[in-house]
Amino acid sequence: MADLHTGGPDLPQERRLSTEIPGPRSRELHARKIAAVAQGVGTVLPIYAVAAGGGVVVDVDGNSLIDFGSGIAVTTIGNSAPTLVAAVNEQVAAFTHTCFMVTPYDGYVRVAETLNRITPGSHDKRTVLFNSGAEAVENAVKIARAHTRRPAVVAFDHAYHGRTNLTMAMTAKNLPYKSGFGPFAGEVYRAPVSYPFRDQGVEGPAAARRAIDLIEKQVGTENLAAVVIEPIQGEGGFVVPAPGFLTALASWCRANDVVFVADEVQTGFARTGDLFACDQEGVVPDLIVTAKGIAGGLPLAAVTGRAEIMDAPHVGGLGGTYGGNPIACAAALAVMELIETDGLVGRARDIGLTMTERLKAMRAVDERIGDVRGRGAMIAIELVEPGTRTPDAELTRRVAAGAHAKGLIVLTCGTFGNVLRFLPPLSIPDQLLTEGLDILDAVLKES
Structure with missing residues (x-):
């Protein structure tokens, strides 16, 4: 699996699930993490990365996940950009x-x-x-x-x-x-x-x-x-x-x-x-x-x-x-x-338009999406009990877990624990952005 350690934008830009999420090697590493790292350090998704770039993160099991997190808005320009x-x-x-x-x-x-x-x-x-x-x-x-x-x-x-x-x-x-x-x-x-x-x-x-x-x-x-x-x-x-x-x-x-x-x-x-x-x-x-x-x-x-x-x-x-x-x-x-x-300010606006249009279309048919908000490549949906403004943190956890299982990295946030936030790297290809939104749509319908 040595080839997996070549990251950056040359990494194949595809979602690929070779094992369940997390896979056996990630589970093995996570057991070591639990034994060695203070328990106060939590982990959103215990897949262990070996490469990242463009719009994907690749783990030790060979899974390639779509990245809607950017390491919490850190790898905005994309991981391991050549410059x-x-x-x-x-x-x-x-x-x-x-x-x-x-x-x-x-x-x-x-x-x-x-x-x-x-x-x-x-x-x-x-x-x-x-x-x-x-x-x-x-x-x-x-x-x-x-x-x-x-x-x-x-x-x-x-x-x-x-x-x-x-x-x-x-x-x-x-x-x-x-x-x-x-x-x-x-x-x-x-x-x-x-x-x-x-x-x-x-x-x-x-x-x-x-x-x-x-x-x-x-x-x-x-x-x-x-x-x-x-x-x-x-x-x-x-x-x-x-x-x-x-x-x-x-x-x-x-x-x-x-x-x-x-x-x-x-x-x-x-x-x-x-x-x-x-x-x-x-x-x-x-x-x-x-x-x-x-x-x-x-x-x-x-x-x-x-x-x-x-x-x-x-x-x-x-x-x-x-x-x-x-x-x-x-x-x-x-x-x-x-x-x-690279015109990344404009790229962020384009990503925001794509995400907002799709998420608003989801909200139009799903009363549990109370709000779609954000700007650029910093977009979120707030999940609530249908037809109310009552936060639904449990639904939010289910949707995040379902997305993770299908190979999409998403993060939650919010004082009430009921917000899904999306922070894709600006280097994400359009087809991965669309595929990630397709996965989110499917998971919401299943949840």
Whole structure:
């Protein structure tokens, strides 16, 4: 099976089931995982990968599955894209690490320059690099507090910001993220988000006013350092706020010297059919947090923002041993070049149109699909009891399991556990996208 270890876009773009899912070799490896890895590390689908590329993941049993997950929105440009592989190999041959805080290097600076150029807004910007989205969110809060000299932070219902102590406090969902891990960091407050499916008739500006009223009364603008929000919520259920919600919040923040932080960890780098989700409404955040799709699978994250805010922390106050690792920086530069040269923003829009049209057709004949939402290649369906808005988490689990068994990788999410989310790599061929939707349609009819 040595040929299976050749990944990237040259991998045959086909769904192939050689065994049941998971197959015998995956089951053997999973038994070893259970014996060796802490049980707190869960697994959505215990197939063990040996290759991935285009729109497929191939496992140790020779099964080739259609990928609607992208490693949770990480391999947006596709796994092992040749340009990325070449850039990484060149950097590995040169050096793997020096620590930017000890002896810096060009790659870090080039990534910062690129992010300063492509993120929303034409103002003077600065960037700092980290390893993960949670680390970057936490540092965005540090930067906002240093700039404003205020302690409080507002996050939103259904938010997900990470698994560190501070970002767990900012995350809304208890299980599996927070239960048993407290006490959490203080001075974190929660406001209601715009959730159109569950906020019937509440327009974006009105939903923003509802949140602002709560913030003013329960937190106080004089105490507030930052408002942190995902422009489209990820783990919370791919919730797309009603038009005008983000712009009203950002305007209020600007008027009250509160730092408006956009957490674009999942939505960034062409995923939503714009380079960043904020671009859809012309929202210019004070700070933008990026990770996941930034480096094609290598660990990298960033905070980019207004120079006067980013430069507030004292020298030595920001950093980390691995932050802006040279190999990850090389990968990020390749990713950002590919997004532009390969027209991936447009590709994400095309994928979104295909998926949305098909999913809305399914909803028209299936009352259990309460909502179809998302943008670009970040699309979801919310499953409910027929003719209601009552979440149906059990149906969601059945549909996900049925899709997995037929060779389609899908993910669930949502505060109520009733959302199926679809994050195909932008390199997925059209025929695999269509086949994946066919499988989903069939599984829904069987469930």
